[in-house]
Amino acid sequence: MRSGRTLTAMSTGDTSDTAGPDTAGFEARARALADLGVVGVTIGWPDNNGVLRSRTVPVEALPDAATRGIGVTTLFAVFDTRDGIVFGPPGLETPAGDVRLVPAAGPEGVVPLAGRPGLAWSPGRVVTADGGPWPYDQRGVLERQVAAAGEAGLSVLAGYEIEFALYRDDDHEPPVPAVTGPAYGPDVLIGLDGFVTRLLADLRDNGVPVGQLHAEYGPAQLELSIAAADPLTAADRQLLARQTIHAAALAHGYRASFAPLPSTGSAGNGWHLHTSVARDGVNLLSGGDGPAGSTADGAAWLAGLLRDIDAVAAVTAPGVPSVLRRRPGHFAAAYGFWGIENREAALRMVPATGLLGAGHANVELKASDAAANPYLALAVVIGAGLAGIADRPELPDPIQEDPGTWTAEQRAARGVTALPTTPAAQAEALRANPRISAVLGEHVGAAFRAVRASDAAFADGRSVEDVLAAFRYRY
Incomplete structure (x- = not known):
């Protein structure tokens, strides 16, 4: 039954x-x-x-x-x-x-x-x-940010796109993909028919509403989108989806890896975090005359995220494999900029359309992965967005190209800098940002920094291959 x-x-x-x-x-x-x-x-x-x-x-x-x-x-x-x-x-x-x-x-x-x-x-x-x-409970950190949004008359919706790779359950190094086939092709899903049908049925029965599931860019890599919900429900569903995927994979003789970078030859897995902010049920990211149709408050939300993107990413993509995944040309948020439907952007603005309606507008955070605690990840995103609405930092023009193809001089002229690519740089970005540090609070912040330093010490002096193997199935 x-x-x-x-x-x-x-x-x-x-x-x-x-x-x-x-x-x-x-x-x-x-x-x-x-x-x-x-x-x-x-x-x-x-x-x-x-x-x-x-x-x-x-x-x-x-x-x-x-x-x-x-x-x-x-x-x-x-x-x-x-x-x-x-x-x-x-x-x-x-x-x-x-x-x-x-x-x-x-x-x-x-x-x-x-x-x-x-x-x-x-x-x-x-x-x-x-x-x-x-004071060390991470769920409470998110609850405080949800409450802060409510006090400001705002509500937030959040949804996850979860990327993961399926490998044969053996000890081969590097891991062997469960199936081969063209990127985004149905042939990949045909090779995984039993897994796919069981997973969709299990997610439905477990109460996790799915938008879509498809083969992704990497070998045996899939992506699953979860319908948007309030932030606490979104984080809870992310945990349940993860357990459901692991169980379905093991039932078919596979191992699921959510690691940001399972191996040097893999595409890397993001857990892209989509958020929107509303007042009185009206999405602030649409219906205005600002960038991509946003209202003034919606643009300020986006500007707040962009201003704090280095520190936000230190929480939403905090692991050693997270920074190793951060490569130009891989849709992995190598640079801190925003764009409209630009998949190289750390912040991808998804505007409202005539087909989908005004409520669909949202901001996708690309620098987000399974190494993040989902409650903390959502908390710092909300905190950065609320701070943006409160004090209105300037929002630069969107970038519709890949800055990874530009010269250093071109990037400097547009104010585009690389997101941190070492654990030390991530730690410094968080330490130097009073807003994101305040969201975490003294206790959670201290514990978070301590475990990040421990992971970095483990990786120091080891080969990239050994580090990725050690983290591959931890999430």
């Missing part, structure tokens, strides 16, 4: 970090899940490297987990990508300390996994032992 067809997730988008759990609702959900054959509920959360961590409880223990939480170490805040522990940030100097993991999206956010019979999934949040907000 494909349990997800009768009980699917309905994320609430709840931004409260103080409301108590819906005990009766979780009890009813646990009974309904048990009736569908679910025996365990996995509660997962992403760390500061985009790596998912989790706990699984028996289904009958779900109400207790929602009420009292599940004990986890405070040190998950300072796990690096390869599971090393970095002691040092405030309160994380020693192995002592415990916090509680609780379901984050309410009873309806607990969804039976169509691809993993007997198990259900819920996004989680980490709270203190007393049930209060934990």
